[in-house]
Every structure is written in C-alpha cells, then in structure tokens.
Amino acid sequence: MRLNRKNHILGKISVDTFLKKYWQKKPLLIRNAIENFQSPITEKDLFKIAQDEETISRLIEYRNDMWQVKYGPFKKSEFLRKKNSPWTVLVQNINHHFSFANSFLNFFKFIPYARLDDLMVSYATKKGSVGPHFDSYDVFLFQAKGKREWKISAQKKFDLDKKSAIKIITNFKSKNSWVLNPGDMLYLPPNIGHWGISHSNDCLTYSIGFRAPDTFEIQSKFLDFIQDNLSANKKDLYKDPNLKLQKNPAEINSNMINKIQQIINQLRWNKNSIHTFIGQLLTDPIENAIFQQPKPISLEIFKKNLSKKILELNPKTRMLFIKNSFYINGEFIETDKKYAKYLRQLANDRKISFKTTLDKKDLNALGIILLPLYRSGFVDFIQ
Ligand SMILES: [Mn+2]
Structure with missing residues (x-):
C-alpha cells in the first residue's frame, strides 16, 4: 500500500467532478478507494x-432499550467486553497519535486544511452501532x-429521541444501504441521515x-x-463642558447619545485586521x-x-497562510517576504528540508524565524 498515489482515493471520480457534484451536495460511495488496504492501526491501539x-473518546452501546454513552478516558478493563454484545468505541484525533494516520490525511488534500478537523477511528463488535443520526459536518467514512x-x-x-443521551433519529427511513469492505469509502455531506451497523467483530472505520x-x-x-x-485610552473620559440645564434630569440628552x-x-x-483574525481563528489548536x-x-x-x-x-499544529502572512496555532509569524516560500512549503507539506538549498545568511534568517516555533513545540526534527 502506498500513500503517495495522487487522488486515487476518489476511485474513478476526478477531484473536479467530486467538488462540483458531491462536496456538500450528495453522498458518494467509492468501492476500493484503496485496494488491498490493511489497517496499520488496530483495535488494541485504539483501546490504548x-x-x-488528553484523548476525546466515547463508548456507545444499546442496552436496556436505550442508547447509552460513556465518555473517556477509559480503564483498560472497560474494553474486556464480550464480543457477542454489540458496542462501539470512538476515538478522536487519531492523527495526533500515529504518523500513519497523519499521512493518511494527505489523501484528502483536495479540501483546504482550514476545513479539515481530524481523523476519528471507531471500533465495533458485530451489530455494534451508534444508531441512526445525522451530523452537521462533511465526513468521509473509510x-x-x-x-x-x-x-x-x-x-x-x-x-x-428526546430521552437519548446521544442524537438518535426515531423516524429513520433507509433509502440506500451498502456493506463496506476494507478499502471502501462513503462520503456524506452534512445533515444526511445515516446508520452504520457493524457486520463483523473486527470492524474499524x-x-x-x-x-x-x-x-x-x-x-x-x-x-x-x-x-x-x-x-x-481609558483616561479619555466623556466630557460635556457645554452642558445645558435639562427639564427632565432622568432623560439621556441627545448630545450624550451623539457623542457615544x-x-x-x-x-x-480593515482587511489586515480581518486577515489576522481569520488566521488566528482557523489555526487555534483543539x-x-x-x-x-x-x-x-x-x-x-x-x-x-x-x-x-x-x-x-x-x-497537533495548525499552520495556514494568507499570501505572505503565516499563522501557527493561533499565533502570527513575523517573516520577511523573501522567506515566505519556505514557510508556504512547511505549511503545505507539513515538513521541510533545507539540506542543500540555503546559504549562510538565509540559514541564519530562517533559524531566527523558526527557532521560537521549535521552542514552543509546534515543530520538531524528524530523527
Ligand atoms: Mn455520523
């Protein structure tokens, strides 16, 4: 399995067609999005x-005629459950834990990073489900x-269902149903009712x-x-040296209203402050x-x-840019225009190598720009 084949995650559909006809519009089933896929992440990894x-996780099961949810962190013993009872565990931000999961997200580079949330992985035993529901966000279910x-x-x-602790649709009517095998993928735009039911004891999505x-x-x-x-300035106080006697002392006079x-x-x-705001908002870490x-x-x-x-x-780092302005984890990075191309590369590829490209002066300048990011733990060297 290789992770660098361009765009093949959408099967026969091109990125242009996907964006035009499906993204935010309608569901798309892709059989064999990745051929011969074998998950490097296992249920044991999830339980760990x-x-x-730091992890956001949930355990969901249907018990005593009710959908029940328990939030993590969990104890190891809580996963020693019977395989003949249906249950599901869902773990968010798996891309923060596994470099494989992080590089898996490269398949979805055709959507801007500013829109990407995370890679969640769920494990279910046979018949395990989180029930019929809808989400407010786009999702690819691989x-x-x-x-x-x-x-x-x-x-x-x-x-x-008003009694349920999780969002459950009570009038769900199925229009289509598919059984997905390893490597298959379903795209869902927001607000589509969906219901996933595991057909095996080793179901990882x-x-x-x-x-x-x-x-x-x-x-x-x-x-x-x-x-x-x-x-x-807080010392810049309201002034009224031309105050006139008013008939009703309780009335707020028009002078005061105009001044306020x-x-x-x-x-x-202005546009600059809006850029700064957007850059900070969208790179704010979880x-x-x-x-x-x-x-x-x-x-x-x-x-x-x-x-x-x-x-x-x-x-965990979020790095985005607007032209020559760079934002990382909610902070603005001061940089000379000359070095913007390197920061763009770092933001796009999420890594950069300077092995042969820099002279002494540039190396020094980039060192000064990047060292604070290193000190904050936002970037690191691959050992
Ligand atoms: Mn869902």
Whole structure:
C-alpha cells in the first residue's frame, strides 16, 4: 500500500467532478478507494489511546432499550467486553497519535486544511452501532477493517429521541444501504441521515471529519478580537463642558447619545485586521492540545539541525497562510517576504528540508524565524 498515489482515493471520480457534484451536495460511495488496504492501526491501539487523559473518546452501546454513552478516558478493563454484545468505541484525533494516520490525511488534500478537523477511528463488535443520526459536518467514512453496513436516508425532517443521551433519529427511513469492505469509502455531506451497523467483530472505520465555524462563533470571536486589540485610552473620559440645564434630569440628552455614537463609530477594522483574525481563528489548536516543549537549544545548534534534518509540524499544529502572512496555532509569524516560500512549503507539506538549498545568511534568517516555533513545540526534527 502506498500513500503517495495522487487522488486515487476518489476511485474513478476526478477531484473536479467530486467538488462540483458531491462536496456538500450528495453522498458518494467509492468501492476500493484503496485496494488491498490493511489497517496499520488496530483495535488494541485504539483501546490504548482511549486511556489517555488528553484523548476525546466515547463508548456507545444499546442496552436496556436505550442508547447509552460513556465518555473517556477509559480503564483498560472497560474494553474486556464480550464480543457477542454489540458496542462501539470512538476515538478522536487519531492523527495526533500515529504518523500513519497523519499521512493518511494527505489523501484528502483536495479540501483546504482550514476545513479539515481530524481523523476519528471507531471500533465495533458485530451489530455494534451508534444508531441512526445525522451530523452537521462533511465526513468521509473509510472502512479500514472488517465490514460495516451503512444505511442512508433521503429525509429532510428528522424526529429525535428526546430521552437519548446521544442524537438518535426515531423516524429513520433507509433509502440506500451498502456493506463496506476494507478499502471502501462513503462520503456524506452534512445533515444526511445515516446508520452504520457493524457486520463483523473486527470492524474499524476511519472518519475523516471536516469543520466549519458557525456565524455566531465567527461574529462573537471577532468581537473578542476587536476587544483584545482596542487602542482606546481609558483616561479619555466623556466630557460635556457645554452642558445645558435639562427639564427632565432622568432623560439621556441627545448630545450624550451623539457623542457615544461617535465613540462607537471609532471602532474600525480593515482587511489586515480581518486577515489576522481569520488566521488566528482557523489555526487555534483543539481545546486540550498540549505542546511539549523540547530541551532548550541555542540558535547555532538549531541552525545545524536545520541544515541536516527534516523539520516537521507537530501533528497537533495548525499552520495556514494568507499570501505572505503565516499563522501557527493561533499565533502570527513575523517573516520577511523573501522567506515566505519556505514557510508556504512547511505549511503545505507539513515538513521541510533545507539540506542543500540555503546559504549562510538565509540559514541564519530562517533559524531566527523558526527557532521560537521549535521552542514552543509546534515543530520538531524528524530523527
Ligand atoms: Mn455520523
């Protein structure tokens, strides 16, 4: 299995056709998206990661006529369950743990990184399911091991189970159903009712999930951003040296209203501030991400490493750019235009090698730009 064959993940469909006809529009089943696929990630790996404090994981089962959910971290003993009872465990951000999972995401480079959320992996025993439901986000469901049946509905209106702890559709009507084998994949746009049921005791499904900020989030975070960047002076007090006696002391006079309106109108933003806001918003790391800081090293040693080794982004790192402005994990990177091409390469490929490309001056300049990122644990050298 090779991970560098271009775009073959969509089978016979070209990226252009996919974007035009399917993305955010309608489901697509791709048989043999990857031929002879064998999952390097096993259920044992999942159970191990689900014990980690930092991991977001869920265990879902249908028991006593009810959908039940338990949130991780889990104890090892909690996975010593009977294989003849149906259950599912789902673990988020597997790409933060396995370099394989991280490179698997390369298959989905035809969608901008700014839209990518994570690779979630779920394991289910036979008949294990999380029930009929819909999601608000696009997802590719890649069958990695075992068999899973996917039923999808064409409904627009769903009734939800009010008693359930998870989102369950009570009036689910199946329109299509397919049994996916290893290497098969199903793409679903947002809000399509779907129901996956494991047909084997070794069912592993990779979910490549996308994210989309909602309008409320964008607006409220922008107001926070404006507040954080206020340049107004707190000593600049409201003044009214021309105050006139007014008939009703409780009335707010029009002078005061006009002056406050003027002050509010002083709030300004331009394209640059919007760029900074967007760059910071979209590279904000996931909530519980911890970046381990390496042993401190000098600029000289960092430069030596830079000229010999490959530098890569930490799997948790989000790095995006707008023209020559770069953002990494919510921070703006100051850089000379001359070095933008290297940072673009680092952001696009998520790694970079300077082995033969740099003279002393450039190596020094890039060392100065990249060392703080290294110190924050945002980038590291491949050993
Ligand atoms: Mn789903």
